[in-house]
Amino acid sequence: MPLIILLPMVILGIAGVAVLLHVLGLSRRAILADDAAARAAWLREFPEDTPKRIRRCHTHNAALIETARGLGVVWPMGADTTARYLKGARVRQGKSGLTLDLPDYTAPRIHLRLSPDEAKTWHRLLESCA
């Protein structure tokens, strides 16, 4: 197929599908409805590291997880979740919450939307483990 046809078709096709998905409401982020959901999301990534303590943020989008191995976070990846330990993370406080920079090419930056009080508490906890 000539590039002059292929290129516009690919660009329009990708853009069209993306816009359609967004319009259909399929851009919603995962919600950790309760501690059990946060625990399940954590154990999905680290099945052998049982959470000792779970702190969900007020938006229910993310949770800090304390295990015997240290502190980690569960956060949404679109409609799904992933999780990472926070060893070596750099923490920055912003207007809407915290930004975590991880030494991890597969999860370089995590934005956590937190209330000002939550942000302070989480910042303190994260700095203690970094």
Add this chain to the structure above:
Amino acid sequence: MTDALTYPDVVTWAVPFFIAAILAELLWIVIRGRGGRYETRDALTSLLMGAGNVAEGIVLGFVAYGFFMVLWQITPLDLGHSIWVILLCFVLDDLRYYWVHRFGHRIRWVWASHVNHHSSQHYNLTTALRQTWTGTFTFMMIVRAALILLGFHPAMVLFVGGLNLIYQFWIHTEAIGRLPRWVEAVMNTPSHHRVHHGRNPRYLDCNYAGVFIIWDKMFGTFVPELDREKVDYGLVHNLGTFNPLRVALHEWIGIWRDATQPGLTWRERLNYCLMPPGWSHDNSRGTSQTIKARYLATHPEEAGTPGLPSPGTPIR
């Protein structure tokens, strides 16, 4: 010897079909409220990976084709281009696909290219297009060399490879349950391939088939989809980014970081490139075999069930 044989570039001609089928699957899911899931950023990343794969083919396709044409000049065999030769080429290329795909899961160097296809936590038709940008660097074109040396023209080999890829598109769906028994027995189907995309311990490293599932049954890597265990899609450690560049390159970066750490022997550095994904010199990580063994430690009653070793099977 036939030098100027040409076949249509079937993968690019299939692009309108890919887009139409994605829209049809999406509408089916939205209207029926079942049959799979879509999410904007995930689908966008998959589609960009697909576009990048086509671009890589345009930019670097000459490397493999040049290699194949050199072999074509060397080989004394020419099987011609009858329909029977094309069919035989299709079947043998599917066997080639099985082994390349199996290497893609068992050799980290090849996994570094293939991993991005498994990096979505969704399983829909866009996942099929989440293809590698770095396939040329795996050197798996060497496996195709056998077909050229046997007398199949390089253009024919690439043509049937394109057909194989197009076949595999439609099996990336949850909208189709199970097909009639004879189809499930012979062909790779949505059910078989869902299992291949699973991150559940029992579903790791199985069902490598492209078109014919018989290869997995012949070589002992077939695992059926179990009604009692829903497939959990994605990687053992799911990515925390939708950035296509990071999706495409993350395992290569991982190999570089692992193989260049100080204090390793040269054998250990090589092992980080060639051993199965999850291998580490200090056993601090887990391969699929160790993940299965750890799972069995907490679920001993599952030993010997599909995808899980029987008691006493050594860990590789």
